[in-house]
């Protein structure tokens with residue numbers, strides 16, 4: 481349907497390449513380089529069926545000042561900050577302290593911060609075993625794969641990781657190297673990684689699309705058309721939690737439902753009324769082991785949300801070996817070099 485010549489597609493995107501957030505925590509650990517998870521948009525730009533505009537759509541600002549970002553990278557959008565945080569970990573003194581601050585849900589990739597903590601702990605356990613990793617969580621408990629992360633941390637990283645729930649960040653002093661929490665007071669760390677509270681992007685807020693709690697975009701889950709503006713479609717992390725977890729896998733599935741609906745509408749056909757989508761998410765708990773969660777979601781007509789299909793969700797019973805070769809895929813030109821390096825590191 482989407483191959484119809486009646487449809488013209490314009491992509492507005494300022495970046496020249498896609499840098500994948502999934503696996504970006506492995507750059508911190510040293511198992512992958514940023515180039516291993518980067519894909520150029522060149523082939524899409526030269527595709528004459530697409531009109532590609534390399535620009536920002538409107539009014540986007542960075543997060544804080546450049547100086548603050550340099551001292552306290554969030555690395556929650558894979559890219560230069562991911563490498564910066566990795567370099568800071570490498571430079572950490574042997575008995576140094578790393579502190580991660582996790583915001584209240586909802587945030588991009590619910591298991592992501594805990595995966596990050598696991599990989600940093602794995603890295604420290606072999607390179608700087610006398611260092612300490614403090615995980616300050618604004619939530620009352622681990623937000624995804626809780627039992628799995630708890631058991632891995634207790635069995636492998638208990639001397640390294642200290643997990644602090646209900647820790648709401650109040651202030652950051654990048655010069656003094658301190659984080660200040662509501663209940664826990666001031667904490668010093670040589671490496672500070674603050675994952676900020678999240679909301680839909682600036683363009684969504686500025687254009688009035690963020691109509692749920694003034695943070696997230698409400699959509700009709702049959703088409704992903706905004707509930708604030710007819711003819712505007714929103715996908716991915718920006719939509720409200722009624723669309724369920726904020727993951728790349730979900731964004732991909734939403735894109736297919738949305739594309740099908742737009743194509744149907746454009747061609748005068750009925751929009752499919754019973755979308756079913758799935759989410760699978762793997763988290764590394766060490767350089768070569770993963771745990772996963774999976775669930776299937778179906779449109780709930782009464783509540784107008786995507787709801788978990790009863791009995792469809794589950795998590796790993798125990799960590800499994802990672803299929804990194806499969807994950808990186810066959811199309812990537814640097815795959816072989818990247819995998820070779822990764823294998824070398826794994827065997828170190």
Ligand SMILES: Cc1cc2nc3c(=O)[nH]c(=O)nc-3n(C[C@H](O)[C@H](O)[C@H](O)COP(=O)(O)OP(=O)(O)OC[C@H]3O[C@@H](n4cnc5c(N)ncnc54)[C@H](O)[C@@H]3O)c2cc1C
Nearest residue numbers: 492501502536537538556589592683716717726727728729
């Ligand atoms: C450490 C980490 C690990 C993760 N692991 C997983 C995982 O294992 N599995 C999984 O499924 N998900 C994972 N995720 C989550 C996943 O990366 C996100 O859910 C996904 O990227 C969301 O896609 P998106 O399109 O909504 O946002 P993005 O990927 O951020 O894409 C938004 C795009 O819009 C562009 N843009 C923004 N504003 C404008 C504008 N005004 N004009 C033009 N372009 C604009 C940006 O440049 C960007 O390219 C992880 C995330 C992190 C941080």
